[in-house]
Amino acid sequence: MTVPASSLQPPAPKSRKGILFVISAPSGAGKTSICRAILTLFPKLRQSISFTTRAMRSGEQEGRDYHFVSKETFEKMVTTGEFAEWAEVHGNCYGTARKTLKSASEAGADVLLDIDFQGVDQLRKSGLDGVFLFILPPNMEELLSRLESRNTDDDETIARRMSNAIAEIAESVKFDYIVVNDILEQAVEKVRAIMIAETLRTGRVLRTLPEEFGLNQK
Numbered sequence: 001m002t003v004p005a006s007s008l009q010p011p012a013p014k015s016r017k018g019i020l021f022v023i024s025a026p027s028g029a030g031k032t033s034i035c036r037a038i039l040t041l042f043p044k045l046r047q048s049i050s051f052t053t054r055a056m057r058s059g060e061q062e063g064r065d066y067h068f069v070s071k072e073t074f075e076k077m078v079t080t081g082e083f084a085e086w087a088e089v090h091g092n093c094y095g096t097a098r099k100t101l102k103s104a105s106e107a108g109a110d111v112l113l114d115i116d117f118q119g120v121d122q123l124r125k126s127g128l129d130g131v132f133l134f135i136l137p138p139n140m141e142e143l144l145s146r147l148e149s150r151n152t153d154d155d156e157t158i159a160r161r162m163s164n165a166i167a168e169i170a171e172s173v174k175f176d177y178i179v180v181n182d183i184l185e186q187a188v189e190k191v192r193a194i195m196i197a198e199t200l201r202t203g204r205v206l207r208t209l210p211e212e213f214g215l216n217q218k
């Protein structure tokens, strides 16, 4: 049997659509640690760096953890429609710039967003296709102990974060996945498994297959 010459040609590269992984959790659930570990495990994964009016904590860096801006700058960005989503969380404003998502999408890169549930609602309403993961602490006692041991917030802030946590946890039912972060390494492994499975969804894989398979997926 003769193989047609056309099938010997290397397949034309197909455009890969990046996946938006959105992780949300109450403060202290360990989301930041999980996100850091995940970014190490997936070196091509881009982290969406949010804008915030919150004061920089010790150890944080401009442009790595957040873009730290004044309230005036943030408000101007809201007015000019620069945010794909934004919200006031624990008395400070946080937002994801549209251009961050646009540049990742143009590059076909997967992006990791660490945002609160109000932002998640806005992204959903705007019709953005994403994979939504919620991280839960094993229980409220452990959440309080984690917030206290961070030594980054005063008692009033911790009390506010604890009372907000109940409302945030109620939102978890709207997410695609819930991961309980009891042991960090295991939670990271679960998030990693979810991410790998999501990249292997039929619709996503079809887009990347050689044309000679005749699967005709755009």
Ligand code: 5GP
Residues within 6 Å of the ligand: 024, 025, 026, 027, 050, 051, 054, 085, 086, 087, 089, 090, 094, 095, 096, 114, 115, 116, 117, 118, 119, 120
């Ligand atoms: P922290 O002040 O502890 O860094 O973050 C407080 C909360 O703000 C976290 O729940 C975090 O997920 C959320 N957050 C961070 N960036 C954004 C953002 O761009 N948009 C929204 N809606 N929430 C954010």
